[in-house]
Amino acid sequence: MVAESPTTGTVGYGTTVASTPAITDDFRRFANDVPLMMWRSDAQGRAVHHNACWLQFTGRPLDVELDVGWRTGLHPDDFDRHARIVSDAFLIREPFTVEFRLRRHDGAYRWLLDTARPLTEGEDFHGYLGSCFDITDRKHAEENIEHALAEKETLLAEVYHRVRNNLQVMVSLIGLYGRAAPEPCRGSFEALGQRVRAIALVQQHLHEAPHIASIDLRDYLHRLASGLGQLRRAGRIGVHVGGVGTSLVEPRTANALGMIVAEIVAECLDATAESVSCTIAIDIDAPAGAPVSLTIVSGNGEAAEAGRANIPKLGPRLIAAYAAQAEIAVTGTATKRDPLRLQLPEARVSAQA
Structure with missing residues (x-):
């Protein structure tokens, strides 16, 4: 979920990273049971998983949301700001929080509060795990x-x-x-x-x-x-x-x-x-x-x-x-x-x- 345009691929960082561990069935079951929107990215920032709550919100299948596909639902006015915040966090591999609008299944844009933490195993960096709350009413x-x-x-x-x-x-x-x-x-x-x-x-x-x-x-x-x-x-x-x-x-x-x-x-x-x-x-x-x-x-x-x-x-x-x-x-x-x-x-x- 790093800085990239809606039509281009992921922007890399020019660093050597470990491969992202496979998404296990246990993780999928856990993520789908969680009553909030969750996502996971690989070390290059590509989305490798969105849970059931996320898919219900967007109304789109998982294969469309993976990689950079989910970004087509971002509000145009939030795209550059979101990309900058996430890219800066990826560069230093630090947790980040960002607010942005995402298009819901009915076409309405809703404000989300996205909180993400880096996934590490020893010295290896495997990407980010994040969760989103709908804060539109707030x-x-x-x-x-x-x-x-x-x-x-x-x-x-x-x-x-x-x-x-x-x-x-x-x-x-x-x-x-x-x-x-x-x-x-x-x-x-x-x-x-x-x-x-x-x-x-x-x-x-x-x-x-x-x-x-x-x-x-x-x-x-x-x-x-x-x-x-x-x-x-x-x-x-x-x-x-x-x-x-x-x-x-x-x-x-x-x-x-x-x-x-x-x-x-x-x-x-x-x-x-x-x-x-x-x-x-x-x-x-x-x-x-x-x-x-x-x-x-x-x-x-x-x-x-x-x-x-x-x-x-x-x-x-x-x-x-x-x-x-x-x-x-x-x-x-x-x-x-x-x-x-x-x-x-x-x-x-x-x-x-």
Whole structure:
């Protein structure tokens, strides 16, 4: 069963090989009783036997299947790949496994998983003995899964673009209303617009995560922090992510944490003058086999600016609401004396050392 064309003979290897032992009656009886497709080749790769299960599958007599005749049933798209894999195995006389499509007696092509081992006797090589399983149903299931995943990715991309576009419209509307509002109210409109931009940034980083079903928390927060630092008052805010270990979290948890971090950044900026730098420190504690927790401290959260006192302080209420959505336990105020502590639910994280 080595590399050859459907019309030509066997391709030899230019080596001296021992003659193939004759197929005994005992072997034939054994092979025919086995409830799976079996074949045997000689040292040159020519088929010297196919069992009854094989012949029932192809619907052709043994004398037609012997030598290279069986290869006429191979699917044309699998011929070269199959020949290459089998030839490489024959050259080094190693076991091989190959998947290919073979025409059944009713004309339908079915996927087979072919597993073969070399037959040796001392230093002599006598060919291969192989068996085949019909894996068509498994292949179809894999194709259906791939198709479903592709559809899911398309749907997620469409949802993301719609959300992004809607958020952009909201930012524009808030800006229009803010410019038309009385001077004392404009600060609140500006803060609201920045929060909507932060929501859009969180959704962007969720969408760009390599694996949307399980998001690397440390990588995600690093990327998000960098974006938040440039979103508003660039160069005047630094978000640092530290701690021990990392973890994988589901999108719901990642979204809630992103919104919480964005809100702390907004609160810090709202409470400080334009010339004052803000520093947000996030420490991740992700011990193996234990729930993940985060500690967040806002460096300048207590340095309020009198000129911005008209901006509502909604941070604590929003943080509590985001945490509740993802079943995250939250305590503290994110100050140095009272850090914000977030305890992630145990069943929704997967810790990594």
